[in-house]
Amino acid sequence: xxxxxxxxxxxxxxxxxxxxxxxxxxxxxxxxxxxxxxxxxxxxxxxxxxxxxxxxxxxxxxxxxxxxxxxxxxxxxxxxxxxxxxxxxxxxxxxxxxxxxxxxxxxxxxxxxxxxxxxxxxxxxxxxxxxxxxxxxxxxxxxxxxxxxxxxxxxxxxxxxxxxxxxxxxxxxxxxxxxxxxxxxxxxxxxxxxxxxxxxxxxxxxxxxxxxxxxxxxxxxxxxxxxxxxxxxxxxxxxxxxxxxxxxxxxxxxxxxxxxxxxxxxxxxxxxxxxxxxxxxxxxxxxx
Numbered sequence: 001x002x003x004x005x006x007x008x009x010x011x012x013x014x015x016x017x018x019x020x021x022x023x024x025x026x027x028x029x030x031x032x033x034x035x036x037x038x039x040x041x042x043x044x045x046x047x048x049x050x051x052x053x054x055x056x057x058x059x060x061x062x063x064x065x066x067x068x069x070x071x072x073x074x075x076x077x078x079x080x081x082x083x084x085x086x087x088x089x090x091x092x093x094x095x096x097x098x099x100x101x102x103x104x105x106x107x108x109x110x111x112x113x114x115x116x117x118x119x120x121x122x123x124x125x126x127x128x129x130x131x132x133x134x135x136x137x138x139x140x141x142x143x144x145x146x147x148x149x150x151x152x153x154x155x156x157x158x159x160x161x162x163x164x165x166x167x168x169x170x171x172x173x174x175x176x177x178x179x180x181x182x183x184x185x186x187x188x189x190x191x192x193x194x195x196x197x198x199x200x201x202x203x204x205x206x207x208x209x210x211x212x213x214x215x216x217x218x219x220x221x222x223x224x225x226x227x228x229x230x231x232x233x234x235x236x237x238x239x240x241x242x243x244x245x246x247x248x249x250x251x252x253x254x255x256x257x258x259x260x261x262x263x264x265x266x267x268x269x270x271x272x273x274x275x276x277x278x279x280x281x282x283x284x285x286x287x288x
Contacts, residue, residue, distance in 0.1 A: 038131065089231070092173075092177045108284060
């Protein structure tokens with residue numbers, strides 16, 4: 001008897017009998033199932049879990065502990081400024097960096113080629129990856145907020161409008177950085193080069209986007225470079241949520257510019273999708 005291909009934990013015949021309609025589950029449902037697989041694989045790799053969640057917290061703790069003086073005319077301390085900025089860096093770490101390295105590794109090991117041969121819509125694979133980013137990104141954000149409130153005087157907003165801003169910045173930021181990470185995953189030629197190739201631009205962006213150095217201390221040309229990418233706007237949007245309104249004087253334009261934040265992050269969502277559709281590869285270049 002010819003073995004039936006698996007979809008999740010069930011064969012195609014079982015899905016056919018149980019569904020009654022003669023159709024396999026839709027792409028979205030299969031994507032959610034794939035997301036469950038991605039999460040199991042992630043949390044079983046304990047070293048990856050610890051590094052992913054600990055690095056942003058360690059960096060935030062180091063910088064916020066070293067620089068804790070109060071900023072004149074802004075009503076905040078430098079440590080509060082670092083906490084708000086590191087929220088954006090943490091989101092980019094769990095999306096752009098993790099996805100880029102993970103997908104490049106799966107491609108090099110032949111996992112993508114095997115997945116492509118399965119009766120699984122291609123979109124389900126990417127929905128699964130986005131589910132992984134959503135869960136890990138929210139978890140990372142919660143951990144950073146807990147540390148910021150407990151140790152560095154970060155104040156959670158009470159106005160519903162602030163939380164609404166937090167949600168849309170979080171969603172647009174994760175989607176845009178995830179799509180950019182998926183597109184960048186096609187750059188490494190093999191798994192060994194994935195980590196340095198993905199880490200270098202992420203590290204540079206943190207310095208020119210106001211994560212490790214406040215915006216008013218960054219050179220003009222660096223700010224122009226940083227403003228081309230989503231991290232700067234994510235950090236700016238998150239600062240508008242967790243810092244008082246008078247702290248906006250520290251921004252490049254002297255304002256939170258939430259309209260521009262939404263515009264740039266939305267544009268990166270569209271641009272990132274176009275890049276994914278035009279550059280993504282299911283196998284290595286050396287495989288032909």
